[in-house]
Amino acid sequence: MDDPKPWLALARAPGLHAGSLHGAAGAAIQPLELPRESPAALAALGLGEAAIEALRNPAAKGLAADERWLAGPGRQLVTWGSPAYPALLASIPDAPLVLFVEGDSSTLSLPQLAIVGSRNPTPIGRDTAAQFARHLATAGLAITSGLALGIDAAAHRGALAGGGRTIAVQGCGLDRIYPRENAELAQEIAARGALVSDLPTGAPPLKQHFPRRNRLISGLSVGTLVVEAALQSGSLITARLAAEQGREVFAIPGSIHSPLSRGCHRLIRQGAKLVETADDIFSELGALLAGLRPATHAEAPDPQQDSGHALDKDYEILLDALGFEPAAVDTLVARTGLEAGAVASMLLILELEGRIAQQPGGLFCRRLPGKKE
Amino acid sequence: MDDPKPWLALARAPGLHAGSLHGAAGAAIQPLELPRESPAALAALGLGEAAIEALRNPAAKGLAADERWLAGPGRQLVTWGSPAYPALLASIPDAPLVLFVEGDSSTLSLPQLAIVGSRNPTPIGRDTAAQFARHLATAGLAITSGLALGIDAAAHRGALAGGGRTIAVQGCGLDRIYPRENAELAQEIAARGALVSDLPTGAPPLKQHFPRRNRLISGLSVGTLVVEAALQSGSLITARLAAEQGREVFAIPGSIHSPLSRGCHRLIRQGAKLVETADDIFSELGALLAGLRPATHAEAPDPQQDSGHALDKDYEILLDALGFEPAAVDTLVARTGLEAGAVASMLLILELEGRIAQQPGGLFCRRLPGKKE
Numbered sequence: 001m002d003d004p005k006p007w008l009a010l011a012r013a014p015g016l017h018a019g020s021l022h023g024a025a026g027a028a029i030q031p032l033e034l035p036r037e038s039p040a041a042l043a044a045l046g047l048g049e050a051a052i053e054a055l056r057n058p059a060a061k062g063l064a065a066d067e068r069w070l071a072g073p074g075r076q077l078v079t080w081g082s083p084a085y086p087a088l089l090a091s092i093p094d095a096p097l098v099l100f101v102e103g104d105s106s107t108l109s110l111p112q113l114a115i116v117g118s119r120n121p122t123p124i125g126r127d128t129a130a131q132f133a134r135h136l137a138t139a140g141l142a143i144t145s146g147l148a149l150g151i152d153a154a155a156h157r158g159a160l161a162g163g164g165r166t167i168a169v170q171g172c173g174l175d176r177i178y179p180r181e182n183a184e185l186a187q188e189i190a191a192r193g194a195l196v197s198d199l200p201t202g203a204p205p206l207k208q209h210f211p212r213r214n215r216l217i218s219g220l221s222v223g224t225l226v227v228e229a230a231l232q233s234g235s236l237i238t239a240r241l242a243a244e245q246g247r248e249v250f251a252i253p254g255s256i257h258s259p260l261s262r263g264c265h266r267l268i269r270q271g272a273k274l275v276e277t278a279d280d281i282f283s284e285l286g287a288l289l290a291g292l293r294p295a296t297h298a299e300a301p302d303p304q305q306d307s308g309h310a311l312d313k314d315y316e317i318l319l320d321a322l323g324f325e326p327a328a329v330d331t332l333v334a335r336t337g338l339e340a341g342a343v344a345s346m347l348l349i350l351e352l353e354g355r356i357a358q359q360p361g362g363l364f365c366r367r368l369p370g371k372k373e
Numbered sequence: 374m375d376d377p378k379p380w381l382a383l384a385r386a387p388g389l390h391a392g393s394l395h396g397a398a399g400a401a402i403q404p405l406e407l408p409r410e411s412p413a414a415l416a417a418l419g420l421g422e423a424a425i426e427a428l429r430n431p432a433a434k435g436l437a438a439d440e441r442w443l444a445g446p447g448r449q450l451v452t453w454g455s456p457a458y459p460a461l462l463a464s465i466p467d468a469p470l471v472l473f474v475e476g477d478s479s480t481l482s483l484p485q486l487a488i489v490g491s492r493n494p495t496p497i498g499r500d501t502a503a504q505f506a507r508h509l510a511t512a513g514l515a516i517t518s519g520l521a522l523g524i525d526a527a528a529h530r531g532a533l534a535g536g537g538r539t540i541a542v543q544g545c546g547l548d549r550i551y552p553r554e555n556a557e558l559a560q561e562i563a564a565r566g567a568l569v570s571d572l573p574t575g576a577p578p579l580k581q582h583f584p585r586r587n588r589l590i591s592g593l594s595v596g597t598l599v600v601e602a603a604l605q606s607g608s609l610i611t612a613r614l615a616a617e618q619g620r621e622v623f624a625i626p627g628s629i630h631s632p633l634s635r636g637c638h639r640l641i642r643q644g645a646k647l648v649e650t651a652d653d654i655f656s657e658l659g660a661l662l663a664g665l666r667p668a669t670h671a672e673a674p675d676p677q678q679d680s681g682h683a684l685d686k687d688y689e690i691l692l693d694a695l696g697f698e699p700a701a702v703d704t705l706v707a708r709t710g711l712e713a714g715a716v717a718s719m720l721l722i723l724e725l726e727g728r729i730a731q732q733p734g735g736l737f738c739r740r741l742p743g744k745k746e
Contacts, residue, residue, distance in 0.1 A: 128629070253626035253638060256501070256649040265626060268647050274638055276629040 006032050007079050008066045009058035011098040011200045013051040018080055018095040020045050031080050031097050065201040069100075069175050074190060078105050088112075092219040092245050096198035100174045103194035106341040107165050110142040111348060113281065114221035114242070116214075116235040117151025118228045118260055125151060125228035125260060128252060130158030132225065135278035137164020139358070140348030141285075142193065144169065144221050146213060147182050151227050151235070156189055166193040167220065171213035172205035173197060196220075214238040215245075222285060223248030225275065229263030236263050239272065248284060250275045314338060318346050319366065322356060326363030379405050380452050381439045382431035384471040384573045386424040391453055391468040393418050404453050404470050438574040442473075442548050447563060451478050461485075465592040465618050469571035473547045476567035479714040480538050483515040484721060486654065487594035487615070489587075489608040490524025491601045491633055498524060498601035498633060501625060503531030505598065508651035510537020512731070513721030514658075515566065517542065517594050519586060520555050524600050524608070529562055538717075539566040540593065544586035545578035546570060569593075587611040588618075595658060596621030598648065602636030609636050612645065621657060623648045687711060691719050692739065695729060699736030 010016060010031055021029050023045045034042065035055045042052045069075060078084045078099040086108040089095050101108070115133055117125065133143045133155040143159035145152040147168040159166035168189045172178050174197050177186045189195055198216060199209060214237050218224050224242035226249070229235045239249045249272040254261030268274050273284055314336075321327075321335035329347065333340050347364055350356040357367050383389060383404055394402050396418045407415065408428045415425045442448060451457045451472040459481040462468050474481070488506055490498065506516045506528040516532035518525040520541040532539035541562045545551050547570050550559045562568055571589060572582060587610050591597050597615035599622070602608045612622045622645040627634030641647050646657055687709075694700075694708035702720065706713050720737055723729040730740050 124628070124630070252629055253634070253641070253647070254628055255497070256625055256627075257497070261626070262649070265647055265649055268626070268641060274626070274641050274647075276635070276638055 004067065004070060004077055005058075005063055006035065007077055007098050008063050008200065009035065009055065011066070011077075011096075011100070011198070012058060012062055013047070013054040015048055015051050016055070016097065018090070018097060019093050020047060062200060062202065065175070066100075069173075069201045072102075074104075075100075075102050075174075076105055077101070078108065084108070086220055088222065089216065089219045092215065094215065095219065096216070098198065100197045100200070101194050102174055103190040103192075104165075104341075105194060106339065107142055107167055107194045108196065108220060110165060110341055110345055111140075111285075112142040112144040112167060112221040113285075114144045114217045114224040114238065115151065115155035115227060116145055116148075116217065116224060116229075116238050117155075117226055118230060118233055118235070118263075119148050119150040119152075120260075121150045121154070121228045122258070122260060125254075126154045129154040129227040130161070132227070132278050132281075133158030133166075134162035134164075136162075136281065137166065138162040139278075139282070139351070140164070140344055142167055144217055146171070146210075146217055146238075147178070147186060147189075147195075149179055149181060153182055153185060155227075156185055160188055160192055168193075168195050169213050169216045169220070170195060170197040170205075171199070171209040173199050173201045173203040175201045176205075178205040210234055211237050211241075215241045218242035218247055219245055221247060223250055223281070225250040225252070225281065226264055226267055226272070227252050228254065228258075228260040229267075230259050231262045231266065233263045236267065239267050243271070248273065250281055250284070252276075314342065315346055315350070318343065319350070319355070322364060322366050326365045328363055332364070377440065377443060377450050378431075378436055379408065380450055380471050381436050381573065382408065382428065384439070384450075384469075384473070384571070385431060385435050386420070386427040388421055388424050389428070389470065391463070391470060392466045393420060435573060435575065438548070439473075442546075442574045445475075447477075448473075448475050448547075449478055450474070451481065457481070459593055461595065462589065462592045465588065467588065468592065469589070471571065473570045473573070474567050475547055476563040476565075477538075477714075478567060479712065480515055480540055480567045481569065481593060483538060483714055483718055484513075484658075485515040485517040485540060485594040486658075487517045487590045487597040487611065488524065488528035488600060489518055489521075489590065489597060489602075489611050490528075490599055491603060491606055491608070491636075492521050492523040492525075493633075494523045494527070494601045495631070495633060498627075499527045502527040502600040503534070505600070505651050505654075506531030506539075507535035507537075509535075509654065510539065511535040512651075512655070512724065513537070513717055515540055517590055519544070519583075519590055519611075520551070520559060520562070520568075522552055522554060526555055526558060528600075529558055533561055533565055541566075541568050542586050542589045542593070543568060543570040543578075544572070544582040546572050546574045546576040548574045549578075551578040583607055584610050584614075588614045591615035591620055592618055594620060596623055596654070598623040598625070598654065599637055599640055599645070600625050601627065601633040602640075603632050604635045604639065606636045609640065612640050616644075621646065623654055623657070625649075687715065688719055688723070691716065692723070692728070695737060695739050699738040701736055705737070 039052050078101050080097040084105045113136055115129055129151045137143050137159035142165040143155050144167040145155045156166045166189055174195055177183045218238050218241040224239055226235050226239050242249050251264035251267040251272040252275050317336050321332050332343050356364050358364055412425050451474050453470040457478045486509055488502055502524045510516050510532035515538040516528050517540040518528045529539045539562055547568055550556045591611050591614040597612055599608050599612050615622050624637035624640040624645040625648050690709050694705050702716055705716050729737050731737055
């Protein structure tokens, strides 16, 4: 990216998102052209006064704070239409035009499962979240959550414990960590995955930021798993958004005597998949992930564009590189010249399709056709 | 009934049921005409050699044992097409032609919920079954189960504790009680509801009798609630039969770490309604029971015949007899001249429809129109 400033100005326009790029007339507009539009044209795109003012006269102080933050290690913007912009997120109607990211932005394009739930779970709920996250992360799914206390933190920790990737979406600017109790966890996540927000530097963790944050958690993920949630839990909002975004919703049942199961039971009644084991999630996601192949490709250049054929070629290359002798991901990366993130995603999908098998020690090998375990 | 012998002979013909009354040609035959049919005609109805032999040459010894049993207090046959034959059961494809009943056979025509589950439940599961049964029975639903140890017994006991009606369907002849641990409970059930079997005197509790017993449990009931069931539990058979019979299936979720929740979770995945409270069942059954009015009428003469108009008249009579001053069921029976069972059923339905309210002490009164609690 040449100059981040124009994108930072977009990030600071309240209510602006990818859906705003298509006015009532239907004509699409490029994000960076927005500041050059007339106030009337911007209003026709559905933008309010504050957003119009922010686009036409960006606040220099805010942009300077963003640029100072961006100068730190591992920090970057992921912008609409760029190769790093995650395809799944791009498909939601109110996708942000700019993501603030600390860590490895390629993680955002891995197939992810969101795991969310109560901030005050039972010890069993906490363990369940960690175990599911660990199991799923070991198998190659990145685990996305909201860095909250309780289930969220347990999910992030479980993914890290499994040596997997995890993504924390914050409801405030990335210049601060909320809640502060999870500051150390956030550092680990930035080192082994990514911290993400669509809020600019200085944005505090206001109550109204959380539904907005939740749409990113569900929108990045192929599905959302809710582990313990009271009827008032914000994780039910994430689940609802996931359903609205056409993603899978999973919920873990519990005792009818536990208030922390009520939210999950309501979701199941509304059509969420009842989940007892991590394998239940795999068996649901097998077909889904196969349909999502484009999203798993690190180089997928344009989220709007289908690049199925190029991908099939990559799968062929990977399968050719995979013998019946177990090989590590690094070996496969070296053999194929593909990116590590892409190889990891493809391995997951091939495993779900039963074409390869994972061996102890994170090694992979091909399966004999027709042989099932 | 004049002479029970011809019906007892039918009860002893293996594999004979109401579905056998319609041959391949489609012509219906009256049950008591069966013994006069030729072996070829009987074979054309789908009956096997043993059934044909039993119909044409009934074993005198067996019939004599049945008659001795029938001579005992409170014992009776409920036969196909008679006013006492429960309409809901009549609608299943393999309805028995003869029911052996000890107790009040009018209970069989009350709206019933089956509550079944593990023979080795957790203490919480046992309590849950008893509490649900008590609550539902107090509200006027009869509770039907299989007299087994564990959940079944807890359900029967809960219904009795609530002062309600309960029906135990046995997988053996009614000359014995199985399991013997529940002999005392069976006596109470006979006194406050009914013991039922379609097996003749002397039939032992063979393994193959239980799926057959289960179809009666589900077939008598508007729905089946499963409370704790392992994946191998026989109560899953009852649930499957209920679904096949077009009845509602309810299941109570539990911890994913409890093997006794697996069966319930499987049912929920297959479409059973997840239930947290007895009210969940009422809200599902409200519409169902309203549609079942004919089945709740003690005098419903022919299960095949719609008697909706006569019933509406009874509801009018009952509502006229009900003031805004709370009245007991006995009072209403005296005021209306209707049978107690019919009054109880109608009260339940009117309560579900929100037209009357139950007061403490089992008293009922009308509700002001438009007023909801």
